[in-house]
Structures are given as C-alpha cells and as structure tokens.
Amino acid sequence: MTAMPTIRDVARLAGVSTSTVSLALGSGNRVSPETAGRVWAAAEQLGYQPNPLAQSLKRGHARMIGVIVGDISNPFFGRLLKGVERRALEAGFHVVVSDSDANATRELAVLQKLAAQRIGGIVLTPHGGGEDYAARLHGLQTPIVTVDHRVPGGRFDYVASDGCLAAAMLTEHLLNLGHRRLAQIAGRPDLWTAVERKRGFRMTLQAAGVEPDESLIVDGNYVDSVAYEQTMRLMTRPDRPTAILAANNMMALGALQAIQELGFSCPRDVSLAAIDDVPWSAVIRPTLTMVVQDVDRLARAATDFLLERMEDRGRQEVAPRDLILIPRLVLGTSTSQPPR
Amino acid sequence: MTAMPTIRDVARLAGVSTSTVSLALGSGNRVSPETAGRVWAAAEQLGYQPNPLAQSLKRGHARMIGVIVGDISNPFFGRLLKGVERRALEAGFHVVVSDSDANATRELAVLQKLAAQRIGGIVLTPHGGGEDYAARLHGLQTPIVTVDHRVPGGRFDYVASDGCLAAAMLTEHLLNLGHRRLAQIAGRPDLWTAVERKRGFRMTLQAAGVEPDESLIVDGNYVDSVAYEQTMRLMTRPDRPTAILAANNMMALGALQAIQELGFSCPRDVSLAAIDDVPWSAVIRPTLTMVVQDVDRLARAATDFLLERMEDRGRQEVAPRDLILIPRLVLGTSTSQPPR
DNA sequence: GTGAAAGCGCTAACAG
DNA sequence: CTGTTAGCGCTTTCAC
Numbered sequence A, B: 001m002t003a004m005p006t007i008r009d010v011a012r013l014a015g016v017s018t019s020t021v022s023l024a025l026g027s028g029n030r031v032s033p034e035t036a037g038r039v040w041a042a043a044e045q046l047g048y049q050p051n052p053l054a055q056s057l058k059r060g061h062a063r064m065i066g067v068i069v070g071d072i073s074n075p076f077f078g079r080l081l082k083g084v085e086r087r088a089l090e091a092g093f094h095v096v097v098s099d100s101d102a103n104a105t106r107e108l109a110v111l112q113k114l115a116a117q118r119i120g121g122i123v124l125t126p127h128g129g130g131e132d133y134a135a136r137l138h139g140l141q142t143p144i145v146t147v148d149h150r151v152p153g154g155r156f157d158y159v160a161s162d163g164c165l166a167a168a169m170l171t172e173h174l175l176n177l178g179h180r181r182l183a184q185i186a187g188r189p190d191l192w193t194a195v196e197r198k199r200g201f202r203m204t205l206q207a208a209g210v211e212p213d214e215s216l217i218v219d220g221n222y223v224d225s226v227a228y229e230q231t232m233r234l235m236t237r238p239d240r241p242t243a244i245l246a247a248n249n250m251m252a253l254g255a256l257q258a259i260q261e262l263g264f265s266c267p268r269d270v271s272l273a274a275i276d277d278v279p280w281s282a283v284i285r286p287t288l289t290m291v292v293q294d295v296d297r298l299a300r301a302a303t304d305f306l307l308e309r310m311e312d313r314g315r316q317e318v319a320p321r322d323l324i325l326i327p328r329l330v331l332g333t334s335t336s337q338p339p340r
Numbered sequence C: 001g002t003g004a005a006a007g008c009g010c011t012a013a014c015a016g
Numbered sequence D: 001c002t003g004t005t006a007g008c009g010c011t012t013t014c015a016c
Helices: A009-015 A018-025 A033-046 A052-061 A075-090 A104-116 A133-139 A164-178 A190-209 A224-235 A247-260 A295-311 B007-014 B018-025 B032-044 B051-058 B075-091 B104-116 B134-139 B161-176 B194-206 B224-235 B249-261 B293-313
Strands: A062-069 A096-098 A119-124 A145-147 A158-163 A182-186 A217-219 A242-245 A269-274 A289-292 A322-323 A328-330 B064-069 B094-099 B121-124 B145-148 B156-162 B184-187 B217-219 B243-246 B271-275 B289-292 B322-325 B327-331
Touching: A009 A018, A009 A033, A018 A033, A018 B075, A052 A062, A052 B051, A052 B224, A062 A075, A062 A104, A075 A295, A075 B064, A075 B075, A075 B094, A096 A104, A096 A158, A104 A119, A104 A133, A104 A182, A119 A295, A145 A295, A158 A164, A158 A295, A164 A182, A164 A190, A164 A242, A164 A269, A164 A328, A182 A190, A182 A224, A190 A217, A217 A224, A224 A242, A224 A247, A242 A247, A247 A269, A247 B075, A295 A322, B007 B018, B007 B032, B018 B032, B064 B104, B064 B271, B064 B293, B075 B094, B075 B293, B094 B104, B104 B121, B104 B134, B121 B156, B121 B293, B145 B293, B156 B161, B161 B184, B161 B194, B161 B243, B161 B271, B161 B289, B161 B327, B184 B194, B184 B224, B194 B217, B224 B243, B224 B249, B243 B249, B293 B322
Parallel strands: A062 A096, A062 A119, A119 A145, A145 A158, A158 A322, A182 A217, A182 A242, A242 A269, A269 A289, B064 B094, B064 B121, B121 B145, B145 B156, B156 B322, B184 B217, B184 B243, B243 B271, B271 B289
Antiparallel strands: A096 B094, A289 A328, B289 B327
8 A cells, every 4th residue: 555655755755845856857957066966866766756745736838649530440540540540659648549430429529528527638620510519619728730631620630541532543544445434432411521521522523524423422421331322223223333433441342342242243243442441341342443642741740739739838939730640542452444 | 729727727616615616516515505616617617627637646547458469451450449449448447458568568568557557457458478478467556357368477467268169169169160180370378378278279179189289380370470470481381181170360361362362262172261350350351260359248247346446445455356258159151061 | 945825626523 | 513734756947
C-alpha cells in the first residue's frame, strides 16, 4: 500500500522546500547545481512522478487530446486513431477516444463532455451540419481540428484527402476502359466528403461528354448495408450500370456482396471501384481498384495542427489551415471493359 | 471568451456558500428544497459544470479508464474498444486508449504513464510474460482487468473466449471432413491464448487417434505477414498438409493470400479454418470457416468487472474472477474434404 | 538561489 | 440545514 510520493516527500528528503523541488525538476535552471542534484536524487529514490491531476488543475487543462470518430471499428478510423495516438504520446499527451456512431447529436454530447473535462484539444471527424452546428463547436472554446469531413460554416483546421480528385481519378479510369453507364453509390448527402466525391464524378463525366444519369447516383450513407441494398436495386434494373463507383470502403464491400449474391461476376458483368482503402484487399476477390489515402500522414498532420493550436490556446488568431492530400490510385482486378 | 463558471459563481448567484452548492448539486438530500431549487436555477443559468479536474484531484483519481490493446487498427480490437467505450460512457467514464504494438516493453511504459495519471482502472490485453511482469502490473496499484491473453502469475480478473475449445471445434470439424494431415499456424508462443489454442488442437487430434505432426505446428506470432511466410513454407513441402488451422484472423488472411499466390485453390487443394472473426468475411472468397467470439459481450463483461473493482478500490480483496465465453462455429466454404 | 504563501476548483468534516 | 475551514498536489509570483 505504498501511497504515491508527493512533491512534499521529495522536498523533505532533499531538505528543501516544495517550490524548490518544482523549480529543480522543471526545466528551469534557477536552482544551484548541487541542490538540483539533491532534488533529483531524492525524486529518483522515491520514484516520484508529479501528479498530472494537480498539474492539470493548476494549468487549467489536461494534457490529453480527444479523438472522436464515427466508427472506431472501421479500420480506416482505427488507423487514424493509431496514428494520432502515437504522435500525441510522443508529445506527452494521452488520447481519449469516443465513438459518435456517425451521429451529430451523440457527437455533440460527447464533445460537450470532453470540453468540460478541460481536455487540451480535439481531433474530430465531424458529422453535423445545419445552422448552429459550427457555432456550437466554436462555443466549446476548445481547439478542434477537423478530419475527413469539413464543417461548412466553421473556422477550423482541416485535414483530408482530395475527395473530388479521388472520384475523378476513378471515373477517368472507368471511362478509359470504355464504360458509359456509370453509377455512384454516394455517401451521406449532408457530409462534405460525399458532396465532393459526387462533384468529382459528375465533373469528369461531363468533361468527357457523358451526361451523368442522375438516377444512377444513389445515396449509400457510407454504410455497408445501405450500399448493399442500393446495389441490389441498381443491378436489377433493366438499364443497369456497367460500372459502379463506391464512395467509401464499407460501401464497396456491401456492393461487392450484393453483386456476388445476385450471381453477377465482377468485373465481367460489372466493374467496381472504390474510394478509401479496403482492408485485406489482398485476399478479397476480385481485388478492388481503389484510390487510397495516406492515413498515417493524415493522422500526423491533424495531430500536429492540433498541438500547434493548443500552444497558443486561441491567443493569436491563426487563420484556419487546410491540408489536402493527394490520394493514390491502386489498380485491382475489379475493373475491366464493359460487357458486350 | 466566457471563462467557464466555477462553483463560486453559482454560490454567489444563488446567495449561498460553495459547500451548499456542492451539496445541493450532489445527489445528497441534505439541503432544503428551496435552496436546492435556487442553486439548481443558478447553475442552470450559468451553464455550470463542475470542473472534473478539480473533482479528480480531490477524489484522488480521474473518472477515466484506460484501454491498452496490441493493435487498434485490428478490427477485433476496434470492436472491443468500441464496446468498452460505450459501456464506460454510460457509467460516466471516459476512455483513454493506447496501442502497445503487442510489445511488452511499450505496454509497460504506457501502463506506467496511465497509472501516474491516476486513471481509475485499465482494460488490458497483456503481452508480457516472464518473472516479474505480473509483479510490475500489481505494483501499479491500479485495478486491471485482463482480456484475451491471461497473465500467468497474475491475480487479475480475466475475460476471454475459450481458446482451447475454439481450436478443438475447428479441429473436430476438419477431422470429420476426413483430414488427417492438419497444420496449425499458432500465435506467439509466449502468450496464453496461443498455448491454449495449440492445446485444443493437439488434444482433439490425439482423442481421435491422430498423432499430431509437430513439424506442422508453426509459430505465426499472430501476425499476418509471418503467417504468410509460414504458409508458403508449409505448402511447398512435399508432405504438405491438407488443412490449415490459423490461430487468429490476421493470420488466416495471410495464409489465404499465400495459398492463392501459390496457385492453390482453397478448399480444393487445402482447407483453411480460423479462430476469430474475419471482417467482411462475406466478401472474401472462399468464405472462411471460423469460430467467432462475442466481442461485445467480452467488452461489456470486461468493463463491468473493472467498474466493480474500481468501486472498492482494492479495499476488500475480491478473488480474481474469470469469465470464459463459449465461441461459436461458423461454417464457410473454405473447408471441405481433403484432395484425393 | 531559495522559501513562504496563495490559489487552481472542488469536497467533506465539523461547527453552528 | 448551512457556512466555515481545511486541504487534494502542484506551480508561481514575490520577498528575502
């Protein structure tokens, strides 16, 4: 039952006052070498570690950063979390994680709680929209870096891959293969990334002189089961598409499952391409043609932005920064020429 | 720049002392209804939220629990984390997450930091072994619940699925299909689960009168790339196995990839079965025969154990409890009769 | 260079 | 029932 030693124990053992201990242990060089030595020795001997709770109370905020994602069990966010955690730990911050279930209400509740915890800052994949959403985020008075989705009216740092470009790359690829009836299973229409990915799709088609068939652009809400249903619907139409572009990884898997269950063969009957990495793409047959993001870089950049912003704690109003990464095309066997 | 209101602001506005505010807001019923009403109204008006940092300092520990897993980006642990987070939040605890990279040294370092944070308790997938590992864990003076792997010499609550049974179920299944040359790609030999899964394998073979060929039991370290290599080695032997049992999900995918790259067909040339759920099993061809764990139940049980233990903070020495869940067999198309 | 003292915001005896 | 008081452990002026 060894109670953790406090600064007073160290002070007593070293024969100095608590303030001297604090000074000596802190980077400050305002103490004589010999006292500093005694203090360090005493601290060592006792195995003293400053109580972070007390430090936090004094400082006004905890050395923690929060990460709120839509779904922790999606490996994309798992990797993001992992990257953030690593970077944060290097900087001496712990990471508090929360799952918002991609639900703005839940997200705001969690955000509120974290802000009340006097957490240092938050990496957020925002799922809100509407009028006052951005205002409420700002009202938290906590540094926030947004990732993946952008908050329309908000002034936040933002880190993501170029979704418009990603969609354009895949669309271009499909066009080059000869496809003309292209479908997109899009994300949640209220989210920035979904809008961008649709834009890239339409833009590229039009640039190629192909008028997009709006009935082939359907909402999948970034959810695998919804994409499954939408694919079922698309593929049982008489004028079914010859290629499908899924706006994220989960939806690609949902779509692929639907295609296989209907007895179609991919890519013989229909080509499939996806935005975002699909885990274990190596063992999924066909291997997916996709556009992948550098998640580690994303995570690092987001964390760095946040740490910087936490430095000056809203002092000087640095303008919100954007970092848009260029995604990379990975060819798989899920895309080929359209059927005769 | 509205500084967060403190208890003193509420006290001032309600015309009472801070302790009365504390009492009124706390569940205690030791204040008169009218004062309580005034206090609540004042708190409401100011949007007062007690500062958790101060509460924690007073209490001696934070309302947080830590979760340390070997790899956050593995969906198995992602789901575990998600379950724990949900349960913890219900109980008013936030979750601090850390990734140990399945490395005992890193794990102990993180553990140390979390304990120093005066965190309430920890859900741990332990990766250590050896002499003093358990001792160091106990030395942390922090409630710990172990999940998945067991700490040999430790007195900790433990929650997991029955790994021996899981291996036995799959082995039995393969035997029934007619296989006699069975290989196992096992986990990290120093981890409890790996030992258990090997035991179930050997036991079942022997019970069926088949002497296990020890050269077919190879270590995959629970890592996909290692399993890939081991499968390459196994499948290029003249006396290659007709069935492979992978001791976890990642290794199953690694094995499957190797099988496919060698030009073998699964299950025609070799059957493959796995312990643990494989994400998106629905779109992986062949679909895997596997034994799955109820991760949500695991997560909930672990969190409940931890919360209970945190209640009496080491006071009365409750004996360490075990909860061993029964896994479930899911038949896929990756197993069939051995080739002629 | 070092120590005394105040205080971060809250809770919990202990008086009244 | 309510207020006074004393800390939780640390940092940080401000004197000496």
